[in-house]
Amino acid sequence: MDASIARALDCFTWLTSSVRSLVKQDRVAYLQGLASRVTLADVQRPKDLYAAVRRAFPGARAARRANFQALPAVLLADGTTALDPATRVLRWAEYFGEQEAGEAIELADYPQHFSSAQPDPSLGGPHFEIAALPTLQSVEQQILALPARKAVGPDGIAAELLHVSVVHSAAALYPVYLKTALGLREPAAWRGGNLICLAKRASSLMSCSAFRSILLESVPGKLWHRILRSQLTASFAGVCLDLQAGQLPGIGTDSVALAVRSYQQLTKRRGRRCGLVFYDVRAAFYMLLRQTLVPTTEQDATLLGLLDRLAPSAHTTALISDLLRGTWFRMDGAAALILTHRGGRPGDPLADILFAFSFSAYLRAAEQALASKGLSPPVPCARDTPFWQEWEPPQHIQFGAWADDFVNLRDALTGPGLCADIQASTGLITAHASAVGMTLTFAVDKTAALISSDCGRGADLGLRSDDTGQLGLDIHDPVMQAWHFLPVVDSYKHLGGIVTANGTAGTDLSFRFSKAQGALRPLYRRLFSAPDIPQKVRKLLLQALVISRFVFTAASQIFGAEIYKRQWCRMYVVLWRGLLRWSSAEATPHSYEVLRFAAATNPLLALAHMRAVFLRRLTRHGPATLIHLLKAHWAVDPVRSWLGHLHDDLRAVAVYVAPVQALLSAPCPVAAILESVVTDEHWWPRQIKLASSRFADRLEVWAGQRGRTMPSGIAPAPEPTEEDRPFACQWCTARFRLRKHLAAHAAKSHGILCPARHFTPTSTCQACLRMYHSVERACYHTKRSRECLLRLAHLMPPMTLAQIRLADAEEVQRRKKLKKGQWQAFEATTPAQPTFGPRRPTRAEMLLGLDEEDVTLDLLARTFRPKPSVLAWLNEYFDEASREGPRTSTAGYWLQPPSGAPSVSVSIVVSPFCE
Numbered sequence: 001m002d003a004s005i006a007r008a009l010d011c012f013t014w015l016t017s018s019v020r021s022l023v024k025q026d027r028v029a030y031l032q033g034l035a036s037r038v039t040l041a042d043v044q045r046p047k048d049l050y051a052a053v054r055r056a057f058p059g060a061r062a063a064r065r066a067n068f069q070a071l072p073a074v075l076l077a078d079g080t081t082a083l084d085p086a087t088r089v090l091r092w093a094e095y096f097g098e099q100e101a102g103e104a105i106e107l108a109d110y111p112q113h114f115s116s117a118q119p120d121p122s123l124g125g126p127h128f129e130i131a132a133l134p135t136l137q138s139v140e141q142q143i144l145a146l147p148a149r150k151a152v153g154p155d156g157i158a159a160e161l162l163h164v165s166v167v168h169s170a171a172a173l174y175p176v177y178l179k180t181a182l183g184l185r186e187p188a189a190w191r192g193g194n195l196i197c198l199a200k201r202a203s204s205l206m207s208c209s210a211f212r213s214i215l216l217e218s219v220p221g222k223l224w225h226r227i228l229r230s231q232l233t234a235s236f237a238g239v240c241l242d243l244q245a246g247q248l249p250g251i252g253t254d255s256v257a258l259a260v261r262s263y264q265q266l267t268k269r270r271g272r273r274c275g276l277v278f279y280d281v282r283a284a285f286y287m288l289l290r291q292t293l294v295p296t297t298e299q300d301a302t303l304l305g306l307l308d309r310l311a312p313s314a315h316t317t318a319l320i321s322d323l324l325r326g327t328w329f330r331m332d333g334a335a336a337l338i339l340t341h342r343g344g345r346p347g348d349p350l351a352d353i354l355f356a357f358s359f360s361a362y363l364r365a366a367e368q369a370l371a372s373k374g375l376s377p378p379v380p381c382a383r384d385t386p387f388w389q390e391w392e393p394p395q396h397i398q399f400g401a402w403a404d405d406f407v408n409l410r411d412a413l414t415g416p417g418l419c420a421d422i423q424a425s426t427g428l429i430t431a432h433a434s435a436v437g438m439t440l441t442f443a444v445d446k447t448a449a450l451i452s453s454d455c456g457r458g459a460d461l462g463l464r465s466d467d468t469g470q471l472g473l474d475i476h477d478p479v480m481q482a483w484h485f486l487p488v489v490d491s492y493k494h495l496g497g498i499v500t501a502n503g504t505a506g507t508d509l510s511f512r513f514s515k516a517q518g519a520l521r522p523l524y525r526r527l528f529s530a531p532d533i534p535q536k537v538r539k540l541l542l543q544a545l546v547i548s549r550f551v552f553t554a555a556s557q558i559f560g561a562e563i564y565k566r567q568w569c570r571m572y573v574v575l576w577r578g579l580l581r582w583s584s585a586e587a588t589p590h591s592y593e594v595l596r597f598a599a600a601t602n603p604l605l606a607l608a609h610m611r612a613v614f615l616r617r618l619t620r621h622g623p624a625t626l627i628h629l630l631k632a633h634w635a636v637d638p639v640r641s642w643l644g645h646l647h648d649d650l651r652a653v654a655v656y657v658a659p660v661q662a663l664l665s666a667p668c669p670v671a672a673i674l675e676s677v678v679t680d681e682h683w684w685p686r687q688i689k690l691a692s693s694r695f696a697d698r699l700e701v702w703a704g705q706r707g708r709t710m711p712s713g714i715a716p717a718p719e720p721t722e723e724d725r726p727f728a729c730q731w732c733t734a735r736f737r738l739r740k741h742l743a744a745h746a747a748k749s750h751g752i753l754c755p756a757r758h759f760t761p762t763s764t765c766q767a768c769l770r771m772y773h774s775v776e777r778a779c780y781h782t783k784r785s786r787e788c789l790l791r792l793a794h795l796m797p798p799m800t801l802a803q804i805r806l807a808d809a810e811e812v813q814r815r816k817k818l819k820k821g822q823w824q825a826f827e828a829t830t831p832a833q834p835t836f837g838p839r840r841p842t843r844a845e846m847l848l849g850l851d852e853e854d855v856t857l858d859l860l861a862r863t864f865r866p867k868p869s870v871l872a873w874l875n876e877y878f879d880e881a882s883r884e885g886p887r888t889s890t891a892g893y894w895l896q897p898p899s900g901a902p903s904v905s906v907s908i909v910v911s912p913f914c915e
């Protein structure tokens, strides 16, 4: 028996590994086939190419499109596995039916159920409004707009069929739509469809909660709902929150993300503490209460205010009422019909906008409740600016929302005040959610609070740790009489980007870069750098798959410090370098060479271009809150705010375009740009384009000169004189321009580290007893404090290299993770804290005031005396400390046009692709 189990296990392991290797082989074969086809393919059809590449690389697919195929098994409610297909289908129907308050009925009973179903469209009727009727033209337009290659509903009519002859299809369908609109009753077949289960993620199998459902509806039915949707969009603009993105054109997730970042940095600059509370609603689309949208016979008076604004006319409202009654679904392949009573029917073209109506009503109600309790976040004041005058400052800072995710921006003067504020406001919001039948899920990646790092994480904040050691706040929900644990996190993934407690851009940049590299690396050898594929094709694919997203997301980034912008520029060049191959680290192509080969513009101009596009959208569509936040941030921090970045863009363009140079000397160059967007919105993008083409010309000149001076390889930099490099290494002949370059060389080549690192074993400075939360920060402190470092030298011998490595191990690990894009590893750098306890005495202190007979050999053995050479080393270190001031040479690397003389290369020596 045991032997057979062992054999079975062995076979299983063998099967797993062989299936995996076969999958790998298959993929390699496909990619090679693809590469050979790309060679012949026409560049004119980039869409087909793009689709083919995506098929080859499933990881590059959008996160929401899962191609995971679950096993046909499911766990029942009691935890056992369903034994036959009938039980399985029943379980699915039960689970999804419960979400939408469904009841299983017989097909024959449907008419009877329908006649008593709510809401009643004839309520308040009769209804007739000419604008609510569809026109033949609108039907034709909607047919043309139907996306192809989508699954069909139970009637089997596909979009492709209607596309064959749009005129005939529209003429055939129009009578049905007209009858539906006049009779306030759509065909029963349009009221439902087949339900398909989609796995949310491949890791958790067989449990119903790991799946969500999508409704496959009749295409003509969808078409009708699309016509209704276009009628609703206009009235949604009236009720939509200022920072609610997703339904209206012009306001995307990047607007909301930028508002959050701006608010965070603005609050920090104003010396206040910032808290961001992110909310996640469980199965929000499925649990939508239809009574909140359309009038019903058992009408609640408080809901009426909302209803008036849903649709432009009572007739349209009645049409919406009609499509919300008698809705049904059927599990794919099952006979039983489930009649549903709530939910916006995800999969339907109307689902998102109906949900957005209801959701904005909820958010408004919650905001009013916050305001009545005095918990509305105050609007930061902004200096009067000469631009964007037409945008009124908002009454209060509203929620930022996208689909069913929303964020509440909070600030307070002190950390404890902030936590109390978050506790009170979240309690209120949770209660409101419960009251309208929504459930918030509390978890580190769902509903969680991000508290700025300057609050610290001390006991005064009133935070509690749960069983897993996660810090958080207890939230009381008075409606459900329940307590929830709101986790307090250091980093959060919000709308595709990473927000961190210290509000810097580094973690987000690493995350986005690692994602871009993840798309680049698997195809690097085979496709992007393959010399036998035309350069144009490769560039096109690289741009489409990798670069465009990376650059696009940077437009809504606030870099904060110059170092992050430099980091971004470096990443940009590294990504373009994916088109090239090189043999060794020394032969890494020069950044100019990379951009010249790729025919790409320089990173600052690419950034300026993306920001110009964003700016145009902002000026046209708002939102007003974001505009106000940007202005307010700019007022307190003219250099490092988003509007301040426009000034940087001006400088980058002015290098190549003379008229822009004149703009730079204007009293307020940022205002000049914004004015230009209003008067001629194409002027600024045109200047950037001009600058890009001049940059390309300069690159050619640079390449020509380089070719003349150096026929092969990389041109060596002119030999600097000794005065240029005053810092000489005492162990070899190397000389350096700056002291820190010498220190870096000594550490790398000779293993000689900065003295402070030899005396910092933990995150607490043993001399002044301050806790810095990380060895690196403690080291930074001792490096700059002569007093502390000398005292430490009197307490302990310098640590060996192995000991230093041990002390640093944890942080080195974390830095590596962050660099790889694992943002969860981020830890907030909270302010240094004093620790308690007596300081360790030095030898002099121990012997102070003792008579000679009191000084025993035992006591002497316990004291420590540093070697004179160590003290001399430390004193020399501090005496030679230089003050270098801010860097001026490298900050403007991309602000200098490429010149004939080869400048210092910014390329990173270590490339992930070097073999």
Ligand SMILES: [Zn+2]
Residues within 6 Å of the ligand: 729, 730, 731, 732, 733, 734, 745, 746, 749, 750
């Ligand atoms: Zn040396």
Ligand SMILES: [Zn+2]
Residues within 6 Å of the ligand: 765, 766, 767, 768, 769, 770, 781, 782, 785, 788
């Ligand atoms: Zn100290």
